[in-house]
Amino acid sequence: MLVSRQKQDSGGTRRLGNRLAGHFKKYHQLWLLALPGIIFTLMFAYIPMSGLVIIFKNYNYQDGIFGSPWVGLKNFEFFFANFSRAWRATKNTIILNLCYTVFGTAMAVMLAVMFNEVRHKKYLKATQSLSIMPYFISWVVAGGILRALLNYDGGAINNLLVSLGFDRVDFYNDPKYWRIILTLCNIWKGAGYNGIIYFSTIAGFDTSLYESAEVDGANLWQRIRYITVPLLKPTIIIMFLLSIGKIMSGDLTMMMSITNLSSMLLETTDIIDTYVYRSVIGMGDFVMGSAVGLYQSIFGFALVLFSNWLVGKFDKEYRLF
């Protein structure tokens, strides 16, 4: 069929032109409807991609991305000579994302399984409503409240520690706590919401499985262990594999709101996004900023392809493309 169509097309540009004219005559309204979406996606997603050529240029604001002089691979030399500066950011991004995914998913699945066993409708509704509330709260607000919890003087957690007879902890000056704190923040904000997603998956499972297990004398723990968890496994694995594709990307606004990019905490909290932001907008260092940004994009893209391939190995249905 493809071949025959090609033959038709090779009839000449006039016939192609006619066909295009016919297409637009019939569908011009559809193109019109899609046009705003196309324009904005082009403007803010595709055209910036062309800006990646900045990596081969000696950028200055006056001449812009396209007017600045070419410098070939010189920026890469600088980048590799200074790679140790970027390495910490890369390491932090990957470690934090792994923490978010592993502990976040564990918590969400646990919540979903437990939601599923609640027999009192009102209790279920109340707890679910409260659990997804943090999802609606901005990171700025979350960061502000976190200060009220962790402040050295008067922070709720430090007050609790003192009343239990422990010493105060200076959270905001000690980077070693922050991987845990950030992971907990992430769980606080997202686990309830993701729990509802898993919960709705569980609600779709075949109830007859549970009924027959009950008839056979399986207790609640066994029903969870041998029915719910195995049935959830594919979803969990797929979610996990897909998150591999996002392991290089970080959330700038979250980090800024929570740590305020405090130089005391950068050891564990400086991620690629904050590194780029700090070097470009803070220090005007376009070379490192753009090089790190580029390798984040390229590795991210490779990882998406890789995770998609893995998902395909696992179950073709769930492939992204």
Add this chain to the structure above:
Amino acid sequence: MSEKNTKIKQSTSDKALRIFFYIFIGFFAVICLYPLLLAVGTSFSDEVSVTVNGYSVIPKKFSLEAYKMILGSLGKNIMNAYCVTIAVTVIGTLFSVLVSSAFAYVLTVREFKPKGALNMFLYIPMIFSAGLLPWYIMCTKYYHLTDKFWALILPCCINAFNVFLLRNFFKSIPEELAEAAKIDGASYLRIFSVIYFPLAKVGLVTVGLFYALSYWNDYYLALMFINKQKLYPLQYYLYNMLANVQFIANQANASLGYNINIPLETTKMATICVTIGPIILLYPFAQKYITKGVIVGAVKG
């Protein structure tokens, strides 16, 4: 009947496990709520008692000082930030829903061949982006978005996830309706505006809420493009307040003209409460739709 049976058969170990589940969920729910209560409690506290006794859910010494501050010397600036946020949220949401639903409708027209390509076109930026720097340069140098109101809307006005969500909602509308209308000579524009748009009300509200939430909570765009304080949205105003002690002092002094003692901590918390107030008020309504959206989106994203 079966329910009765299970109740009788429920062994003590099952019961114990279930009680544990109830407690665990309850505990998690309380943890989700507690920080918000802490903010509310502190905002109604006396500043001195906060410095001495620390933050607490129940004010040790009740005071409206912080709210007087917000309504008084900070009032003009906060009101301005509020108006910017409301304008961005309302205009942005309407705009985004229109653009997204029009695009989503095109993706559902069966006989329209290029829709596969359009699908891909929208999908690729979800997995590959140029990153912060080229995007930032493009927006500031070439689109001249610095200190423009539209800078707070346009760069994020179309979200692929929301478009695909809407497409799923549109797909649940029986195609026969559109077919019948087409036979009667209705144009695509008409089919969209008369059939799809009104019938997918739940989907539009859901997606609208997603957009509204992201506009309301956004400060990324302001951080990138806004220098003029007249265009600070609420979240960015709050961000500056929290990140920079001097900011709040300057704000108060500028409008009063002399030095005063500012109830710093309680004012921060009060601003937080004012910022999340509308979300909490709309929450019972919004939650229903968002959960539905989550489920529709999860079925096939």
